[in-house]
Amino acid sequence: MEHYDVICIGGGSGLTAAYYGQQDGKSVALVDNRPDQLGGTCVNRGCIPTKGLIQAAEVMQTIRHAADFGIHLDQSSVRVDFQAVLDTVRRRRENDAADVRRWVESAFTPYYGRARFVGEKLIEMEDGRRLTGERIFIAAGARPAIPPIPGLAESGYLTNESVIFDLNEQPEHLIILGGGYIGCEFAHFFSALGTRVTIIDHSECLLAEDDDVRALFTQELAKRVELVLQAEVRQALVRDGQCCLIVATGDGERSVLGDRLLLATGRRPNTDGLSLEKTGVELNDRGFVVVDEGLRTTHPDIYAYGDVIGLGMFKHTSSYEGELAYRNAHGASLTVDYTANPHAVFSNPQIGSVGLTERACRDQGLDYTVVQKHYADFAKGKIVGSPPGFAKLLVEKGSDRILGFHMIGPQAADLLHEVVVAMNTPGAKAQLVRDSIHVHPTLAELVKQVFDATA
Numbered sequence: 001m002e003h004y005d006v007i008c009i010g011g012g013s014g015l016t017a018a019y020y021g022q023q024d025g026k027s028v029a030l031v032d033n034r035p036d037q038l039g040g041t042c043v044n045r046g047c048i049p050t051k052g053l054i055q056a057a058e059v060m061q062t063i064r065h066a067a068d069f070g071i072h073l074d075q076s077s078v079r080v081d082f083q084a085v086l087d088t089v090r091r092r093r094e095n096d097a098a099d100v101r102r103w104v105e106s107a108f109t110p111y112y113g114r115a116r117f118v119g120e121k122l123i124e125m126e127d128g129r130r131l132t133g134e135r136i137f138i139a140a141g142a143r144p145a146i147p148p149i150p151g152l153a154e155s156g157y158l159t160n161e162s163v164i165f166d167l168n169e170q171p172e173h174l175i176i177l178g179g180g181y182i183g184c185e186f187a188h189f190f191s192a193l194g195t196r197v198t199i200i201d202h203s204e205c206l207l208a209e210d211d212d213v214r215a216l217f218t219q220e221l222a223k224r225v226e227l228v229l230q231a232e233v234r235q236a237l238v239r240d241g242q243c244c245l246i247v248a249t250g251d252g253e254r255s256v257l258g259d260r261l262l263l264a265t266g267r268r269p270n271t272d273g274l275s276l277e278k279t280g281v282e283l284n285d286r287g288f289v290v291v292d293e294g295l296r297t298t299h300p301d302i303y304a305y306g307d308v309i310g311l312g313m314f315k316h317t318s319s320y321e322g323e324l325a326y327r328n329a330h331g332a333s334l335t336v337d338y339t340a341n342p343h344a345v346f347s348n349p350q351i352g353s354v355g356l357t358e359r360a361c362r363d364q365g366l367d368y369t370v371v372q373k374h375y376a377d378f379a380k381g382k383i384v385g386s387p388p389g390f391a392k393l394l395v396e397k398g399s400d401r402i403l404g405f406h407m408i409g410p411q412a413a414d415l416l417h418e419v420v421v422a423m424n425t426p427g428a429k430a431q432l433v434r435d436s437i438h439v440h441p442t443l444a445e446l447v448k449q450v451f452d453a454t455a
Contacts, residue, residue, distance in 0.1 A: 002109075004029040006326075007123065007133035009115065009274070011104065012040010013306035013315070014139035016322025017329075018108055024330070028108045029131055031123065035112040039100040040141055041307070042315040044093055045161045050185060052089040053163075054346045057192035061348060064192075068385055080193045082170035089164065116275040121301060135301055135329040138281070138289055139322065140274065142267040142307035147177070151236040155243045158262045160186070167260075171195050175245060175258035177233060179206040181345045183264030184221065188347040191224045198226040198256055200233060200247060207345060210357040210406040212372070212392060217408060220349055220388055228256060236261070269308045286310065293335045295325040303329050312341050340423035344413035349389050352416035355404030355423060358394060367397045371453040375409050378449055379441040384410060391415075391450040395430045402428045411443050418447060430454055 006021035008014035011032030021028040037044040060080070066073050104110050114126040124130050144159040146152070158167060160182055174190050176183045179201030191197045199206070199221075205214040206221065206229075218227070228247060235246040243261040247254055269288045276283065282290040282298040288310035295303050305321035307313045312321075320341075324334050345351040361368050374390045375381035389409020396403055405419040422432040433451040438444050 001130040001132065002029070004109070004131060004133045005135065007031065007131060007136045008108075008139060009123075009137065010040065010139035010141055010270075010306065010308070011035075011038040011100075011110075012042060012139065012141050013318035013322055014137060015039075015100070015104070016319050017137040017139065017303075017305075017326040018104075020323060020326040022107050029111055029133065030104055030108040031111045031115045031125075033112065033114045035101065035110070037097055038104055039097050043096045043100060045164055047315050048096060049089045049093050049164045050160065050189075051346060052092060053085065053189045054185060056085045057189045057348070060192045065385075080170070082193065083168060085193070086167065093164065114273065116273060117278040118275070120279050120299065122278075135303070137322070137325060137329070138271075138274070138276075138297070138302065138304040138308055139306040139318065140270040140308050142269045142310075142313065144263060145266040145268040146263060147233075147265050149233050149236050155236040155238050155261065157236075157243075158260060160264070163262065171258070171260040173198070173258040174260050174262055175200065175243060175256055176262045176264055177201075177245070178264035178266070179203060179227075179229070180264060180266070181207060181343075181347075183262070184217075184345060184347045186262060186264065187221065187225050192348070196226075196258075197224075198228060198258060200228045200231050200245065200256065202230065202232060204230050207351070209345075209351060209353060210392060210404070211359055212390075213351060213353070213406050213408045216388060216390075217345075217347070217349060217351065221347070224348075228254075267307060267310075267313060269310060271308060284310075294328045294333065295321055295336060296328065301329075311336075312338055312343075314341075314343055317341055340420050340428070342416055342420050344416070346413065349387070349408045350410065350412045352407045352412035352414070353405070354416060354420050355402065356394060357404060357406070358392075361394055361403055366403065368403055369395050369397055369454050371395075371450050373446055373450040373453065375443075375446065378445055380443050380445060383441065384443070391446050393430070393450045393454060395454045399427070400430050402430050407447075415444055415447055418444070 005026035008018040173196040289304040303325040306318035342354040376386035392406045394403040438448040
């Protein structure tokens with residue numbers, strides 16, 4: 001049995017705490033059951049490969065709209081090599097995962113295979129090897145949640161993972177169950193490349209964003225994708241060789257048929273199988289690890305972060321959490337703060353968001369000013385074609401504190417960051433952005449204009 005200063009469970013987000021341990025000269029063990037997919041969801045099944053798919057969609061969108069700028073192409077000659085798109089993404093994934101593996105095996109002691117706790121701080125691998133650690137970090141991630149729909153297993157389905165690893169033919173008609181960011185990003189990719197797409201979701205609008213943002217997004221995506229909203233899937237079956245979903249809506253039951261079904265119905269934590277009951281680490285009713293504001297579990301020497309705690313399920317969030325958890329495990333008293341934790345949706349229109357929505361501001365009884373400015377309202381926005389979209393800013397009256405910023409339109413995910421920086425300064429003053437000179441003409445001027453309007 002080997003003993004380590006630091007044990008990290010999870011070869012994705014777990015690498016953050018492992019890195020800081022290695023930098024501090026600690027002995028570090030890295031536990032993961034997918035040695036060929038080190039780097040976790042982000043490198044292998046999420047952020048990086050899916051954005052490779054989205055890049056192909058963006059290129060196709062540019063081609064389709066070339067005539068708007070006086071560039072006339074023979075659209076009938078444009079051909080999608082779907083397999084080549086996937087092959088490019090898959091080669092990059094293999095290379096990235098191999099790079100991560102080389103780093104892991106040079107910097108840490110890897111333990112490959114399934115692991116479970118057999119004591120408070122004692123881990124047993126499936127091959128019988130055992131290891132203990134002074135500090136243990138659980139960053140085992142999450143996987144697609146599969147809803148309990150009768151007939152689903154028999155009818156067959158895709159997830160974000162099987163699209164990246166297993167899909168080889170472009171569907172003619174893809175049904176996507178779930179209107180969150182994963183479903184909407186895949187809807188953009190497949191529809192841009194010519195697949196007919198139908199999204200089924202229980203809500204009246206897509207995404208969990210500011211109400212104005214989600215309303216415009218739903219309106220725009222509905223121009224390219226069929227939406228079946230406020231709907232519940234009762235049954236899945238195979239009909240005439242196709243997947244058929246029996247869906248209950250306000251207008252009664254209907255059948256939705258497609259040649260493939262993609263599930264985008266949330267994520268479930270990879271805590272089952274770890275035998276955490278041996279440690280005293282508490283889970284909530286959905287299986288996520290319960291942590292305090294310093295990311296400590298109910299065991300004083302075990303910390304958890306990333307998707308496995310279910311608080312901010314984004315790679316950039318888990319990187320922030322991983323460093324904070326490591327520092328706290330070694331004497332710091334830091335408190336996790338998601339106030340300025342940004343996120344993006346890489347669909348079309350693109351979305352970037354940070355802070356409170358307007359609904360949250362109202363619910364908290366805040367006294368605020370709200371301003372919206374549209375892409376069509378300023379020079380660079382007009383140059384790029386006056387696309388539908390806007391920037392929306394919420395500022396607290398009196399204090400000038402930035403409460404929230406929400407953007408929908410071209411490059412929203414990139415344009416967001418100056419607001420994130422401002423929100424991380426003392427007082428989070430909107431004046432910081434107002435006082436900054438912005439290059440003209442750029443899309444960043446939309447950010448400046450919406451801030452100027454709150455002066």
